[in-house]
Amino acid sequence: MDCISGFASSFSRDLVVGTTNQLRYPCCFNDFLKDLEQEEEKLITTRNSVEDRVKHARKQVIKNAEVVNAWLEKSNPLKDKVEHLIKKARTNRSCCFGYCPNWIWKYHLAKKLAKRRKEVEMCVQEGKMYIQYERIASLSSKQHFLENCLKFDSREGDYEELLEALKDDDVTTIGLYGMGGCGKTTMAMELMRTAEAENLFDKVLFVSVSNIVDVRKIQDRIASALQFQFPEEGETERAQRLCSRLNLDDQRTLVILDDLWQSLDFGVIGIPSGQNHGNCKVLITTQYETVCSLMNCQRMVYLSTLTDEEAWELFQNQAHLSESTSDNLKHLGRLISDECKGLPVAIAALASTLKGKAEDDWNVALVRLKNSIPVNIERGLKDPYKCFRVSYDNLDTKEAKSLFLLCSVFPEGYEIPVETLIRFAIGLGMVGEVWSYEEARNEVCAAKNKLISSCLLSDIGGGKHVKMHDLVRDVALCIASNENKVIKCMMEKNATLECRSSIRYLLCKEFPSELNRSSC
Structure with missing residues (x-):
């Protein structure tokens, strides 16, 4: 008898517990819905992170593991099913002309919500294994380098012509040339700032070349700007990998090669060009018109010197001349500015050298300029005389x-x-x-x-x-x-x-x- 009583008690207890567990589906319907919505957010975040890692791997020209691609293929339809189920759960189903909730509908749907939540939870746990948690942060734009840059009316036409060439899909190589120190680098940096601000390109790279060409160094500078590392040591293999990186179908890239002194072979470096340029565009700055021709620039722009008034404006800015400056010092400054004949590098170097110095120093500088004797430029400033000496050499x-x-x-x-x-x-x-x-x-x-x-x-x-x-x-x-x-x-x-x-x-x-x- 005690045995029968114990069995009945156990059975009734299990029946009550089972019934209670089943009743929680319609009674706690909103909780099941909320739990699935939270897991959906985790799935979306995890998927975005994994996709970001896949894109980063593509930029590094690294092949992703098969399991990563398989997870992405599996998670996408799961996300769609979750969205459909949540949308269905948000629909107000009722009976008795809307006066009574549809408990049967809620019961069945809540069970689906609970089951789907477990699937999503397991998928998220697996996806977290494929996320790269740490990544080198991208450097900010070089816009702060141009805070003291003055814009001049005489160069507006050149600037607009270059900007139009950047926007023209048929132009892949652009040449900006002019005498040493005329402001080509400054113009190129201003174009870079505009290209970034207007989202003309997904990536803008600025690489200084100089008169000594080192292919490996140029490759390293481009790779560094791309947060990219070469697994190979040979220049040819590095060029092939860099070309693959710059030739991504979904990324428009502008490469600015500054201060070229001779023609470069894009293929040796790894820069896509010609018919295989893909979405890569190149802007070069050089002192030599022949370099632009040899590198098949489709658009060539000559940058001239400044007008007398623009030169004087630049000199005042660099020398920090103001209304409180004596008229005699301003007069000397104007004469020195005129001696520079509109060459920005000379104007900036002389003005910065004389800034804050006594009037005697200004007189000495003027006399030396008039007598064709180089003026001593302060250390740390770009010396125009050395620039022309290198050009001669x-x-x-x-x-x-x-x-x-x-x-x-x-x-x-x-x-x-x-x-x-x-x-x-x-x-x-x-x-x-x-x-x-x-x-x-x-x-x-x-x-x-x-x-x-x-x-x-x-x-x-x-x-x-x-x-x-x-x-x-x-x-x-x-x-x-x-x-x-x-x-x-x-x-x-x-x-x-x-x-x-x-x-x-x-x-x-x-x-x-x-x-x-x-x-x-």
Whole structure:
């Protein structure tokens, strides 16, 4: 009897517990719905994190494990099923004309909610294994580098032309060229800021190259900007991997190569180009027009110097001149600014060097500029004289170097007739051994064109005259003095040529007979 009583008691207890468990489905319906909604949020967050890791792996040109892709394929339909079930649960189902809840409907649906929540919970736990929790943070834009940058009306057209080329899908390579120190880097950085602000590209990379080309260093700089690491050591293999990274179908990339001194082979570095450029666009800045041509730039923009008023505005800004500055110091500043002939790097260097110094220092600087003597630039500032010296050193023919020094013999701001320049160069034997005057003339013209392409000379009057910037001339005179190739402009009637291998006497009233020989 006790046995039957115990069995009945146990059975009734299990029946009550079972009934209670079943009743909680319709009674706690909203709790089941809320639990599933919370798990849905966790699933979405986990899925986004895993997808982010997959994208990062693609950028690193790393193949994802099969289980990761399988999880993503499994989680997506699960997410859709959860959304459908939640939407169904939010529907107000009732009976008795809306006066009584539909308990049977709630019971069945609550069981589905509970079952689906367990599935989602297990899926989330698995997905967390595929999340990379730590990642190097991206650097912020270089916009703060341009806080003191002034915009000038004379350059607005150049800026707009470059910006239009960046937006043109048919243009893949753009060249910005101009004489050293004219502001090409500043212009490129301003374009970078605009491209980022207007979301023209998914990624904008700024890489300084300089006059010594190191392929591995360029590759490393691009990879660093992309937060990308090479598993290979060979340049060829690194180039292939970098090309794959830059050629992602879903990412538009702008690569800015600043300060090129010679033509680069994009393929050797790993930059997509030509018909296989994908979504990668390149902007180069260089001092040489020929570099733009050799690198097949579809759009080439020449950046000239500033106007006198723009130069004065830049000088005042860099020297911190204000209304309280004495009129005498302002007058000296204006004269110094005019001597810089609109070259931004010289204006900024001189203004920063003289900032806060006594009036005597300003007078010394002005006298040195007027007498073609380089001004001592403070350390840490970009020295325009060194910039032009490097440009001279990079000339690859002795004819171009000799012609460069010859041009410095003419007065400041002088528009040199090309025919006169050719005559002087031939007369001084700069072209070496030639068999005809026409050959000699062609050699000089080729050297002249090289100087113009290098922006060390300016073409004036449609090719009939050339002109040398005053600061470039100062550097040329300094080089001539240091290399013992001083050019003496004598006025004696019977001047003689001291040494045929060097430049000695020019602009005389009467030329030595040796210069008039027609043996060339």
